[in-house]
Structure formats: C-alpha cells, structure tokens
Amino acid sequence: MNIVKFGGTSVGSAEGIRTLISILKKGDQEDYPVVVLSAMSGVTNLLQSMAEKAVLAEEYTAELKEIEEKHFRALRELLPASAQNPVFTRLKIYFNELEDILQSVYTLKELSPQTRDLILSFGERCSTFMISHIAKQDFPNAIAVEGAELIKTDSNFGQAKVNTPLTEMLIQDFYAANKDKLLFVTGYIASNTEGRMTTLGRGGSDFTAAIWGSALNAAEIEIWTDVDGMLTADPRIVEKAFSLSELSYTEAMELSYFGAKVIYPPTMIPAFLKKIPIVIKNTFNTAFEGTYIRHGADTSNFPIKGISSIDEISILNLSGSGMVGKAGFSGRLFSLLSREQINVVLITQSSSEHSITFAVKPEDSLKALAIISKEFELELLAKKLEYPQVENGLSVLAIVGENMKHTPGMSGKLFYALGRNGVNVRAIAQGSSEYNISVILSKTDLSKAVNAVHDAFFADLKKTLHIFCLGTGNIGKTLFRQLLNQTPHLAKNNDLEVKVMGISNSRQMYMSNAGFDLSDWETELNANAEPADLKEFVRQMKAMNLPNCVFVDNTASPYPVDFYQDILESSISVVTCNKIGNSAEYSQYSAFKAAARTYGVDFHYETNVGAGLPIIRTLKDLMMSGDNIASIEAILSGTISYIFNNFKDEVRFHEIVKSAQEMGYTEPDPRDDLNGKDFMRKMLILARDAGYPLEEADIKIESMLPPACMAAESVVDFYQELENNSAYFENLKTTAAARGKVLRYIGKLEAGKVAITLQMVDDAHPFYMLSGSDNIISFITDRYKDRPLVVKGPGAGAEVTAAGVFADIINVGKR
Ligand SMILES: NC(=O)C1=CN([C@@H]2O[C@H](COP(=O)(O)OP(=O)(O)OC[C@H]3O[C@@H](n4cnc5c(N)ncnc54)[C@H](O)[C@@H]3O)[C@@H](O)[C@H]2O)C=CC1
Ligand SMILES: N[C@@H](CC=O)C(=O)O
Numbered sequence: 001m002n003i004v005k006f007g008g009t010s011v012g013s014a015e016g017i018r019t020l021i022s023i024l025k026k027g028d029q030e031d032y033p034v035v036v037l038s039a040m041s042g043v044t045n046l047l048q049s050m051a052e053k054a055v056l057a058e059e060y061t062a063e064l065k066e067i068e069e070k071h072f073r074a075l076r077e078l079l080p081a082s083a084q085n086p087v088f089t090r091l092k093i094y095f096n097e098l099e100d101i102l103q104s105v106y107t108l109k110e111l112s113p114q115t116r117d118l119i120l121s122f123g124e125r126c127s128t129f130m131i132s133h134i135a136k137q138d139f140p141n142a143i144a145v146e147g148a149e150l151i152k153t154d155s156n157f158g159q160a161k162v163n164t165p166l167t168e169m170l171i172q173d174f175y176a177a178n179k180d181k182l183l184f185v186t187g188y189i190a191s192n193t194e195g196r197m198t199t200l201g202r203g204g205s206d207f208t209a210a211i212w213g214s215a216l217n218a219a220e221i222e223i224w225t226d227v228d229g230m231l232t233a234d235p236r237i238v239e240k241a242f243s244l245s246e247l248s249y250t251e252a253m254e255l256s257y258f259g260a261k262v263i264y265p266p267t268m269i270p271a272f273l274k275k276i277p278i279v280i281k282n283t284f285n286t287a288f289e290g291t292y293i294r295h296g297a298d299t300s301n302f303p304i305k306g307i308s309s310i311d312e313i314s315i316l317n318l319s320g321s322g323m324v325g326k327a328g329f330s331g332r333l334f335s336l337l338s339r340e341q342i343n344v345v346l347i348t349q350s351s352s353e354h355s356i357t358f359a360v361k362p363e364d365s366l367k368a369l370a371i372i373s374k375e376f377e378l379e380l381l382a383k384k385l386e387y388p389q390v391e392n393g394l395s396v397l398a399i400v401g402e403n404m405k406h407t408p409g410m411s412g413k414l415f416y417a418l419g420r421n422g423v424n425v426r427a428i429a430q431g432s433s434e435y436n437i438s439v440i441l442s443k444t445d446l447s448k449a450v451n452a453v454h455d456a457f458f459a460d461l462k463k464t465l466h467i468f469c470l471g472t473g474n475i476g477k478t479l480f481r482q483l484l485n486q487t488p489h490l491a492k493n494n495d496l497e498v499k500v501m502g503i504s505n506s507r508q509m510y511m512s513n514a515g516f517d518l519s520d521w522e523t524e525l526n527a528n529a530e531p532a533d534l535k536e537f538v539r540q541m542k543a544m545n546l547p548n549c550v551f552v553d554n555t556a557s558p559y560p561v562d563f564y565q566d567i568l569e570s571s572i573s574v575v576t577c578n579k580i581g582n583s584a585e586y587s588q589y590s591a592f593k594a595a596a597r598t599y600g601v602d603f604h605y606e607t608n609v610g611a612g613l614p615i616i617r618t619l620k621d622l623m624m625s626g627d628n629i630a631s632i633e634a635i636l637s638g639t640i641s642y643i644f645n646n647f648k649d650e651v652r653f654h655e656i657v658k659s660a661q662e663m664g665y666t667e668p669d670p671r672d673d674l675n676g677k678d679f680m681r682k683m684l685i686l687a688r689d690a691g692y693p694l695e696e697a698d699i700k701i702e703s704m705l706p707p708a709c710m711a712a713e714s715v716v717d718f719y720q721e722l723e724n725n726s727a728y729f730e731n732l733k734t735t736a737a738a739r740g741k742v743l744r745y746i747g748k749l750e751a752g753k754v755a756i757t758l759q760m761v762d763d764a765h766p767f768y769m770l771s772g773s774d775n776i777i778s779f780i781t782d783r784y785k786d787r788p789l790v791v792k793g794p795g796a797g798a799e800v801t802a803a804g805v806f807a808d809i810i811n812v813g814k815r
C-alpha cells in the first residue's frame with residue numbers, strides 16, 4: 001500500500017487535478033493508495049492574510065472571493081453541471097463558516113493561535129472535499145477524510161506535536177474500517193485532545209503523508225510536486241543542474257536544509273524511522289521517474305550528491321580571552337540562542353577556542369546581537385569578550401553527499417574551484433558526519449561559486465567556459481567560425497562548452513547574457529551594440545561574475561594590454577595572440593606571469609610565436625623538465641618566409657607583399673612584418689621564456705629594407721616605396737640565385753644575445769628547404785645537443801592562428 005501526496009500546485013488548477021486523477025487511475029485498482037492533499041496553491045497564504053487583515057479591522061472580502069472563485073472554477077471545469085450542486089452547497093457552507101470566524105476576529109480584534117489554525121484548516125478541508133467528489137466520477141468509492149480527527153497533537157497551535165501512539169492507532173482503526181474506500185485525506189491539519197483544530201507547521205502535508213505511511217507501514221510514500229524531484233543544485237542558479245535519481249535520507253536532509261525546498265525533511269522522520277522509501281514525482285511531467293529517498297541509496301557515480309545554498313545569511317563573530325578553556329561557554333551561547341528561537345545555521349570555532357563564528361538568518365542578527373550583549377554583559381565589561389560583530393551580505397554554499405566520507409580530496413576540489421574563480425571564503429564548516437562541507441562567501445559571488453563547484457564535481461557533465469573576445473578581424477572572425485563548427489565535437493568528446501559572452505572590436509561592443517549565437521554573432525552585435533569602451537567592457541565582464549572566464553585578445557592594439565593585470569587579478573584567465581603585451585617592458589611580462597600564478601588562472605599566448613605551431617609550449621616543457629637552452633635559431637616571420645618563397649620569375653617584390661597581406665599572413669600593418677618588428681617581438685618573447693630578461697633594445701635587427709621603405713609614413717606610401725625600390729629587391733634575388741642560394745631572414749638567440757639577420761643560405765643549411773608561410777625553429781639544448789629539436793610548419797594565417805587561440809582557450813578549460 002502506498003501513500004500519495006499531492007502538493008498545492010498539483011491541486012491548484014483543473015489541469016493539475018485532472019492529472020492527479022489520471023495518475024490514480026494508472027495505479028493498482030486492488031490496492032488503493034491513501035491520497036493526502038494540500039490546499040490549492042495560494043490558498044493558505046490568502047487565509048493567512050485574511051486573518052491578519054481581520055484582526056486589524058481591515059477589509060478581507062476580496063481574498064475570500066478569490067478563494068471561492070478558485071474552487072468554483074475548478075469545480076465547474078471538472079464536474080458535469082448535474083453533479084455540481086451538492087459540492088457547491090458544501091463548499092458554500094465551508095466559506096460561510098470561514099466568514100463567520102473572520103467576522104469574529106474582525107469584531108473582537110483578537111486572533112489567537114488557536115483561531116489562526118482553525119482559519120488555516122479551511123484550505124485543506126475545501127480542496128480535499130472538492131477533489132474527492134471530482135474523483136467519484138472515476139472512483140465511486142472515493143471519500144473525503146477529515147484527517148484532523150485522526151492525527152492527535154498537543155495544543156501547540158501552529159506547530160503542534162503529534163501524539164504518535166494514539167495517532168497511529170486511530171489511523172489504523174480508521175483504515176481497517178474503510179479498506180474498500182479510496183481515502184482522500186486532508187494534509188497539514190490535526191486536532192488536540194479537546195478536538196480543537198491544530199496545524200503541523202511547515203511542510204505539514206508531507207508530514208501527514210509520513211504519519212499515515214508510518215502508521216500503515218506503507219510500501220512507499222509518493223510526494224507529487226511541480227518540479228523534477230531533487231536536483232544537484234538550484235536550477236535558477238545552475239542551468240546544468242539535473243535531477244537526482246536517488247539519495248539517502250541523510251543526504252536529502254542535508255540538501256534540503258539549505259536549498260532544495262522540494263520537501264521539508266524533518267517531516268519525513270516517521271518514514272525514515274520505518275525505512276519507508278519516499279519518491280518525489282512531478283505532476284506536470286509524469287515521464288520523470290522520480291527522486292528516491294531511501295535507505296541504502298546508491299551512492300556511486302559522483303562524489304557528491306548536490307550543492308545547496310542559502311542566498312542570504314549574516315554571521316556573528318564572538319571572540320576574546322574569556323572563552324578560552326571555559327567549558328560550557330558555547331553551550332551557554334547556543335542554548336541562549338535556542339531559547340530565543342534563533343535558528344543557528346552553521347557554527348565554526350577556531351581551534352584556539354579564541355573565537356566562535358556562527359551564521360543566522362539576517363532578520364535574526366540584531367536580536368542575536370542584543371541578547372548576547374545582555375547575557376554576556378559582565379564578560380564584555382571586563383573585556384574578556386569583544387563586542388560581537390555582525391557581517392551581512394553573505395551566502396552559504398554546501399556540498400553534500402555520503403560518498404564524501406570515503407573520498408579524500410573533496411575539500412581540496414571545492415576550494416580549488418572557488419579559489420581559481422576568485423571566490424573568497426569567509427568561513428568554513430564541515431559537518432562531523434562528513435556529509436556536508438559548508439562555506440560562507442560573499443552574496444555577490446554565490447552564483448559564480450555554485451556554478452564553478454557544480455562544474456568541478458559533476459565533471460562528467462559539460463563544463464562551460466565563458467569567453468570575452470576583443471577583435472573581430474581576421475583572427476577574431478575565424479575563431480568564431482571554428483568555435484561554431486567545433487561545438488558538437490567539444491560537447492561530445494571533451495564535455496566542454498565554450499560560450500562567447502562578450503565581443504568588442506574598435507567600434508562597438510556587446511555583452512550577451514545568454515551567450516552569442518555564433519552562427520550569427522554579427523547581427524546580434526550590430527543590433528545591440530554600444531560604443532566600444534575597453535574599460536567598460538572589462539567592468540561589465542567582471543560584473544557578470546561568471547565562473548571559468550577567459551579574456552581573449554585578438555587585436556593588434558596596445559590598449560587591451562593595459563587591462564591584463566587587473567583581469568588576471570580578478571581571477572580571469574587571459575589568452576592572447578597580440579604580441580604587444582609580452583614584448584613591452586620585461587617588468588610587465590613578468591608581472592603578468594606572476595599575477596596568473598598568484599591568482600591561479602592561466603595566461604596563454606602560444607600564437608605569439610609561430611601562430612598555432614607548438615613553440616611556446618615546447619619551450620616551456622623543455623624548461624620545466626630542467627633542460628637548458630643553449631641556442632635557438634629560427635625563421636619566425638610567416639610573411640617574409642612567404643615573400644622569399646614566392647619571389648621568383650617575373651613577380652615584383654611589392655606585389656608579393658600585397659598578396660601576403662591578402663592571404664592574412666601580415667600584421668594589420670604590414671610594415672611591422674617587413675621592418676622586422678614582428679620578428680623582434682617573437683624573438684624577445686622566446687628569449688624571455690628561455691629565461692633571459694631582455695628588453696627590445698637588446699635585440700639587434702638587420703634591416704632587409706632600404707631606408708626609404710623604412711621611413712614610409714603610411715601603408716600606402718610604404719607600398720609605393722617598395723615599388724620604387726624594386727631594383728633593390730631584384731638585386732637581392734639575383735645575387736642569391738647566382739650563388740645558388742636562397743634569401744632567409746633568420747633570428748638567433750645564443751648566450752643570451754639575440755640578433756636577426758638577412759642571410760643567403762645554400763642547400764646545406766637546414767633552413768634552405770621551406771615553402772609557403774613556413775616558420776622553422778631549432779632548439780639546441782643540453783639534451784638536444786647533437787641534433788636539434790625542430791618545429792616547422794605554417795606560421796601565419798587566420799586558420800592556424802585562430803586554431804592556436806582556440807587550443808589555448810581549451811587548455812584553460814582542461815585545468
Ligand atoms: N595573421 C596571423 O597570421 C597572425 C596574427 N597574430 C596576431 O593576431 C592579432 C590580430 O590580427 P588580425 O586579426 O589580422 O587583425 P585585424 O586588423 O584583422 O583585426 C583586429 C581587430 O581588433 C579590433 N581592435 C583594435 N583595437 C581594439 C580595441 N582597442 N578594442 C577592441 N578591439 C580592437 C579591430 O576592430 C579588429 O576587429 C594581431 O595581434 C596579430 O599579431 C598572431 C599570430 C599570427
Ligand atoms: N604577421 C605574422 C603572423 C604571425 O605572427 C607573420 O607574418 O609571421
């Protein structure tokens with residue numbers, strides 16, 4: 001035999017009630033369940049508000065009308081006109097009775113807890129009576145049970161305590177006498193020994209279900225609500241939260257204590273004691289199989305069951321020498337708080353016993369402060385205690401799961417996820433059961449923190465990277481296309497999702513709360529854009545306060561670089577193909593690295609050298625594994641490589657430069673390639689990564705351009721000068737050819753010195769054989785002494801560069 005309980009939303013509309021009946025019809029016709037019902041949604045609140053208005057002699061008829069209408073509407077929809085009359089009449093009697101009571105409250109201006117409970121009881125009585133009659137159409141043996149008569153309590157109105165032995169006996173007798181009936185029982189309400197109406201407090205209808213379940217030794221208790229059971233986190237905060245299929249009682253308790261308001265676990269204790277499984281189902285999604293709460297629940301899969309949170313709490317801190325070694329101090333403190341009905345959410349005590357921190361609801365904080373000041377007046381005066389401090393604007397996040405007990409590293413994982421996302425933890429508490437680790441943090445960080453922790457623990461799910469991109473040019477555009485094309489693969493094979501949350505170019509910017517649709521990012525940007533403003537972009541990015549953020553610089557501008565430090569210090573990783581940051585002053589380069597290290601985020605710039613070729617990574621691996629760089633020889637300008645590889649036959653020099661630009665190999669300003677600046681930057685970055693604190697001035701560059709080209713003041717002039725100097729370039733070419741050689745612009749780092757020179761090399765030189773926009777880099781190290789480690793391949797172009805940026809972004813995600 002099962003108990004099924006339907007909550008307020010399930011009985012709150014004709015649609016809900018219709019579903020309820022169809023759920024009952026699917027059940028076993030031989031073995032009827034006991035059906036416990038709540039008041040129609042909103043009705044208890046209306047009753048409450050009417051009672052409060054009546055005692056202040058305010059008008060309450062509007063609410064009364066609303067309650068009547070709510071019931072009548074459902075009734076008209078669900079019962080044929082011919083069958084409506086007796087039900088209408090009975091409901092009308094209920095409403096008249098209710099009105100009489102309210103009228104007395106109004107006249108007497110007196111609302112005792114006893115009267116309040118009587119008023120509140122009408123919600124369940126009306127819904128149960130009405131629904132039992134609707135059900136009669138399908139179940140002629142349906143009857144409404146005034147459950148209040150069967151659950152016996154003390155006279156603590158509003159939160160009555162059940163007399164379990166008596167109650168169980170009454171329920172058992174009643175059930176035995178009505179075995180052939182389908183019972184619809186009022187939830188929430190009970191009565192005292194004098195037969196006065198009482199109520200069971202918060203979650204009262206669940207409690208009714210558990211009491212009946214326990215009395216009748218039910219096989220199962222089904223709680224029908226309007227959500228898919230219990231979830232791994234609050235779905236309003238975590239989009240990826242998912243329903244749990246089963247959990248233990250303890251886990252359910254711990255999870256609901258802070259968050260998941262699906263059930264109120266203390267009400268489940270009768271079921272818990274008898275080991276009766278509880279299953280939470282969704283009236284509005286009957287396909288959902290339910291969340292099972294039971295003994296011996298499966299604890300495998302994930303190390304935690306879920307994350308619960310309290311949006312807003314306050315903490316009080318009590319410290320002073322008066323506490324040290326004083327047995328009973330905390331006992332005195334907490335029994336004081338309990339006496340005053342202040343619920344303590346969480347406690348942490350320093351091991352020196354010098355301070356106690358505890359969390360309470362914000363509305364209790366001042367009261368707590370006042371009673372503590374009074375209780376410990378003497379200690380405070382004697383300065384054995386400091387005046388307690390209240391801190392507001394805080395939230396609690398807790399990870400919950402029985403598996404944690406047996407799994408080391410859980411708190412490490414939690415704090416790593418929080419730390420890496422720049423979430424400052426104000427206090428920590430671990431339940432001695434080890435089923436729960438709670439942290440207190442700033443309310444503004446809660447959403448970010450819960451998402452980051454969810455991503456960290458439910459690693460089998462997709463992890464989301466939130467990226468903010470500057471630059472929609474050659475590289476930026478290509479990156480968006482690659483991201484779009486790769487989305488399904490990333491989701492399937494890497495459980496990773498990359499969401500572009502913000503885009504700016506030099507003209508306009510937009511932050512998309514839902515993330516850009518990359519198949520049409522340009523339209524979204526154009527339609528919503530505000531004028532570009534880097535400072536504002538960074539401000540908005542930080543204000544979104546999302547977990548796993550990456551700032552991506554795909555510009556060739558010096559301005560974004562000014563923000564890197566601040567961004568890294570805000571625990572946001574930086575990925576850049578812009579070389580300006582790493583090739584300005586050494587102090588800045590090392591400050592970026594230090595910031596990334598200190599704040600536990602990534603600073604990736606693989607494409608600064610050789611575009612997507614694994615050069616920075618290779619060098620880093622060599623260095624980290626203790627190798628020592630003796631020398632680096634390299635061709636690192638894709639543009640110049642392309643030019644020399646195609647400077648043949650009739651083509652003129654400036655024409656090839658133009659085509660290199662068209663191919664997307666050059667910098668936005670091609671002079672930066674031809675004058676050696678771009679190459680210099682790459683050599684400087686390599687030298688620094690190889691451990692040499694060099695500055696730009698330390699690098700010798702042999703120009704491959706005649707002075708007039710170097711002096712050109714605009715790109716247009718530059719092309720003109722290249723053309724004017726055609727003879728110079730022709731001469732270079734024929735001279736090399738005459739000697740059986742090719743032109744190569746080569747950088748060399750040796751003994752801490754860097755030079756870039758224009759050379760003519762023959763086929764004995766390893767750099768002779770190159771084609772297209774190839775880069776080549778050859779490392780001679782302690783380990784690669786006789787034969788160098790060589791990386792070679794296309795070192796420029798939008799595809800390979802964007803792919804390198806992409807890989808850097810993914811590498812942030814992998815951590
Ligand atoms: N082309 C290649 O093969 C390689 C390029 N790179 C680097 O890629 C970067 C981008 O190159 P391209 O895409 O070719 O340049 P581009 O000129 O096509 O695009 C640059 C983008 O940056 C935007 N921008 C400029 N200043 C800005 C600011 N202050 N705020 C926001 N946006 C701003 C522009 O509006 C434009 O959308 C450069 O730093 C370049 O060195 C790196 C490796 C290889
Ligand atoms: N303009 C650069 C592109 C890569 O950084 C080049 O030509 O190498």
Ligand code: NA
Pocket residue numbers: 606607608609610611612613614615616804
């Ligand atoms: Na690279």
